[in-house]
Amino acid sequence: MEDIKEEINYWESAVECYILGSNPPQAVMDGYFRRIWGKIGVDKVAQTSKGVFIVRFHNIVDRNKVIEEGVQMFDKKPVIIRAWTPDMEFTKTQMEKIPVWVRLPGPEIKYWGKIALTKIARMIGKPLKADNATTHRERLTYARVLVEVELNNKYQNSVMFENEHGRIIEQEVVYEWKPVLCEKCDNYGHEMKECRKWIKEEKEKQKAHEVTNNEQGKGNIQNKGIDNGKQKVAEANLAKDTGLENKQNKQIEGKGYQAKYKTGKYIAKGATMQNTTLKLGNTFSSLMEQQTTGTRPKEPSSSIP
Numbered sequence: 001m002e003d004i005k006e007e008i009n010y011w012e013s014a015v016e017c018y019i020l021g022s023n024p025p026q027a028v029m030d031g032y033f034r035r036i037w038g039k040i041g042v043d044k045v046a047q048t049s050k051g052v053f054i055v056r057f058h059n060i061v062d063r064n065k066v067i068e069e070g071v072q073m074f075d076k077k078p079v080i081i082r083a084w085t086p087d088m089e090f091t092k093t094q095m096e097k098i099p100v101w102v103r104l105p106g107p108e109i110k111y112w113g114k115i116a117l118t119k120i121a122r123m124i125g126k127p128l129k130a131d132n133a134t135t136h137r138e139r140l141t142y143a144r145v146l147v148e149v150e151l152n153n154k155y156q157n158s159v160m161f162e163n164e165h166g167r168i169i170e171q172e173v174v175y176e177w178k179p180v181l182c183e184k185c186d187n188y189g190h191e192m193k194e195c196r197k198w199i200k201e202e203k204e205k206q207k208a209h210e211v212t213n214n215e216q217g218k219g220n221i222q223n224k225g226i227d228n229g230k231q232k233v234a235e236a237n238l239a240k241d242t243g244l245e246n247k248q249n250k251q252i253e254g255k256g257y258q259a260k261y262k263t264g265k266y267i268a269k270g271a272t273m274q275n276t277t278l279k280l281g282n283t284f285s286s287l288m289e290q291q292t293t294g295t296r297p298k299e300p301s302s303s304i305p
């Protein structure tokens with residue numbers, strides 16, 4: 001136990017970062033992490049396995065700032081960020097689970113206490129933590145909770161629970177970020193319309209189309225003129241898509257939550273409502289049990305035999 005305590009203490013201020021669907025070289029990622037988190041203060045970047053990096057900060061307060069920022073984007077790929085724990089390993093099953101920040105907007109601040117909030121969050125995924133502002137009641141417009149969900153989770157718009165008066169409350173759920181799967185290349189992080197592969201193929205298709213038209217259009221000036229006009233509109237649309245993609249990527253990459261939220265892109269799209277009903281009023285004893293087992297020990301060292 002004593003043998004590893006020093007190492008555990010050392011890495012306690014670190015996060016593990018997993019780049020979804022990509023394995024960039026360490027030198028590139030070192031530069032990237034120092035760029036996005038330079039202001040917070042990166043101490044060390046090291047690769048632990050394929051596409052997985054450990055980033056150490058000078059203290060746990062700085063580390064928590066990074067966790068509160070949530071998912072980052074690297075080259076249109078999501079970078080999943082978790083607090084480092086002593087027995088953490090990015091196994092395949094673990095990679096299929098990701099932490100995402102959700103917002104629970106609304107006036108129901110009486111439910112934003114730890115116990116009720118944990119119960120509500122459990123309907124969305126595995127509750128990991130609430131953010132600072134929620135815990136310290138500094139922002140009453142919405143509660144913000146980090147939950148672990150399956151990568152291919154059904155992302156629901158709302159959850160239902162029964163309040164202390166037996167009334168069913170529908171609570172809106174807003175995901176700050178959620179994985180988008182590209183139907184074209186099967187990678188996470190962008191939709192098909194933003195896919196490089198798709199854009200390239202579309203451009204090639206158009207080119208081929210243009211050639212055919214030019215050949216057919218010889219001697220038929222009127223037709224050629226119309227087709228070229230269509231072509232120009234299509235090209236303009238493609239350029240617009242590409243521009244949009246770059247702009248969004250720029251906004252998301254390396255910036256805090258605000259920028260991501262503004263794009264509105266990842267929020268509540270394709271989400272389905274789940275009719276889960278939860279009673280808040282009468283199961284507090286069982287909740288307390290769940291609460292205890294669900295909470296990480298304050299001293300990670302104590303969980304090691």
Ligand SMILES: [Zn+2]
Pocket residue numbers: 182183184185186187190191192194195196197198
């Ligand atoms: Zn794609």
